[in-house]
Amino acid sequence: xxxxxxxxxxxxxxxxxxxxxxxxxxxxxxxxxxxxxxxxxxxxxxxxxxxxxxxxxxxxxxxxxxxxxxxxxxxxxxxxxxxxxxxxxxxxxxxxxxxxxxxxxxxxxxxxxxxxxxxxxxxxxxxxxxxxxxxxxxxxxxxxxxxxxxxxxxxxxxxxxxxxxxxxxxxxxxxxxxx
Amino acid sequence: xxxxxxxxxxxxxxxxxxxxxxxxxxxxxxxxxxxxxxxxxxxxxxxxxxxxxxxxxxxxxxxxxxxxxxxxxxxxxxxxxxxxxxxxxxxxxxxxxxxxxxxxxxxxxxxxxxxxxxxxxxxxxxxxxxxxxxxxxxxxxxxxxxxxxxxxxxxxxxxxxxxxxxxxxxxxxxxxxxxxxxxxxxxxxxxxxxxxxxxxxxxxxxxxxxxxxxxxxxxxxxxxxxxxxxxxxxxxxxxxxxxxxxxxxxxxxxxxxxxxxxxxxxxxxxxxxxxxxxxxxxx
Ligand code: SF4
Numbered sequence: 001x002x003x004x005x006x007x008x009x010x011x012x013x014x015x016x017x018x019x020x021x022x023x024x025x026x027x028x029x030x031x032x033x034x035x036x037x038x039x040x041x042x043x044x045x046x047x048x049x050x051x052x053x054x055x056x057x058x059x060x061x062x063x064x065x066x067x068x069x070x071x072x073x074x075x076x077x078x079x080x081x082x083x084x085x086x087x088x089x090x091x092x093x094x095x096x097x098x099x100x101x102x103x104x105x106x107x108x109x110x111x112x113x114x115x116x117x118x119x120x121x122x123x124x125x126x127x128x129x130x131x132x133x134x135x136x137x138x139x140x141x142x143x144x145x146x147x148x149x150x151x152x153x154x155x156x157x158x159x160x161x162x163x164x165x166x167x168x169x170x171x172x173x174x175x176x177x178x179x
Numbered sequence: 180x181x182x183x184x185x186x187x188x189x190x191x192x193x194x195x196x197x198x199x200x201x202x203x204x205x206x207x208x209x210x211x212x213x214x215x216x217x218x219x220x221x222x223x224x225x226x227x228x229x230x231x232x233x234x235x236x237x238x239x240x241x242x243x244x245x246x247x248x249x250x251x252x253x254x255x256x257x258x259x260x261x262x263x264x265x266x267x268x269x270x271x272x273x274x275x276x277x278x279x280x281x282x283x284x285x286x287x288x289x290x291x292x293x294x295x296x297x298x299x300x301x302x303x304x305x306x307x308x309x310x311x312x313x314x315x316x317x318x319x320x321x322x323x324x325x326x327x328x329x330x331x332x333x334x335x336x337x338x339x340x341x342x343x344x345x346x347x348x349x350x351x352x353x354x355x356x357x358x359x360x361x362x363x364x365x366x367x368x369x370x371x372x373x374x375x376x377x378x379x380x381x382x383x384x385x386x387x388x389x390x391x392x393x394x395x396x397x398x399x400x401x402x403x404x405x406x407x408x409x410x411x412x413x414x415x416x417x418x419x420x421x422x423x424x425x426x427x428x429x430x431x432x433x434x435x436x437x438x439x440x441x442x443x444x445x446x447x448x449x450x451x452x453x454x455x456x457x458x459x460x461x462x
Binding site: 020022035062063064065066067068071074075076077079080082102103104122124125126127128129130131132133147148160162164172173174175176178 | 242244245247248250290365421
């Protein structure tokens with residue numbers, strides 16, 4: 001049975017999530033992938049203000065396809081998380097609480113997750129049409145020029161995911177740590 | 180010699196339809212492999228993931244939306260009959276225009292950037308497509324089309340093995356590549372293998388292998404057997420559906436081979452995800 005969770009996530013709720021749990025997520029989350037991460041990271045390195053406040057947020061690694069008329073969003077499944085690994089610890093230090101993506105994470109990311117009390121969810125790669133049905137509203141927050149790679153705010157209802165790495169660093173499957 | 184004229188518009192329309200259809204409607208080969216996998220999967224998470232993927236394919240076909248948001252880079256292998264002349268345009272432009280229209284009118288994601296290293300500006304219509312054309316006898320045009328997502332493309336590899344590596348070396352390189360890819364390329368995957376030729380020929384064969392339906396076998400029984408062995412070996416790795424553990428890491432392994440040099444044995448492994456989109460048309 002999937003556990004229903006709502007955003008924003010409290011520290012208590014994060015502690016309750018165990019690797020392997022199936023969840024249905026309701027609430028609002030940020031999106032961002034390669035290009036947006038690069039920009040955020042460069043601003044953090046320069047000590048400049050970010051265009052979005054990361055504290056308490058969940059970020060979904062996704063670059064949606066265009067929406068058909070009458071649809072809130074186009075197909076929107078997860079992209080590979082390891083490409084964000086280089087930038088992730090800096091974002092977690094800025095208060096980001098959870099990430100949604102697919103595939104393995106680096107030991108550095110997992111260490112930073114434990115330190116900051118964060119959770120990493122896996123969405124099912126390639127299940128983009130199905131996942132998009134749980135996304136009810138989309139607003140552009142920053143980096144509109146990046147098109148599909150911009151930072152959006154998604155309002156979701158019962159978004160399906162699995163706790164891939166929990167806040168203690170436990171893995172849902174051994175291959176989720178990048179060797 | 181009898182010449183056949185084909186209107187550029189016909190080519191554009193054919194390519195457009197191929198790309199829209201392949202992105203909305205998963206092939207029967209993949210769908211039945213997913214259903215089989217769902218039946219025999221022993222991990223309960225794996226079973227649930229496979230059911231989700233089957234349901235995803237149903238929703239995509241019902242709503243005519245893309246199966247996966249990464250609608251890939253377009254790649255085509257085209258056999259061009261030497262008796263064909265193109266009217267009202269050029270062949271290359273007509274094919275590219277078909278891709279452009281499919282991605283714009285079909286609500287498919289535009290994922291191509293103009294230069295790989297510097298500005299990386301999106302071309303906004305998913306062109307250029309990569310087109311490999313061979314001239315063949317006859318008066319037809321045959322298009323084998325695929326779109327390749329990069330989650331799995333990034334996990335692919337080529338190695339210049341030498342003859343002494345033998346079949347053991349080939350096996351090891353293929354399995355190592357799949358093991359390194361692990362959970363990232365959206366398992367259950369389809370593995371395309373190209374063996375022989377030159378450096379680039381092996382890679383092209385591997386790509387072409389990913390476009391062959393997975394319910395077919397290499398006609399040479401030795402290679403067909405290698406396909407079976409590799410599939411069994413990969414499915415013992417345990418990555419499972421979505422990389423969350425289970426018996427189904429791959430749905431199929433397709434091998435294509437070609438003559439090679441006395442000193443060489445190039446091997447290329449092109450990894451493709453379960454959204455293995457490919458379609459053929461003949462004009
Ligand atoms: S690897 Fe395939 S299924 Fe996964 S996100 Fe990329 S295109 Fe989609």
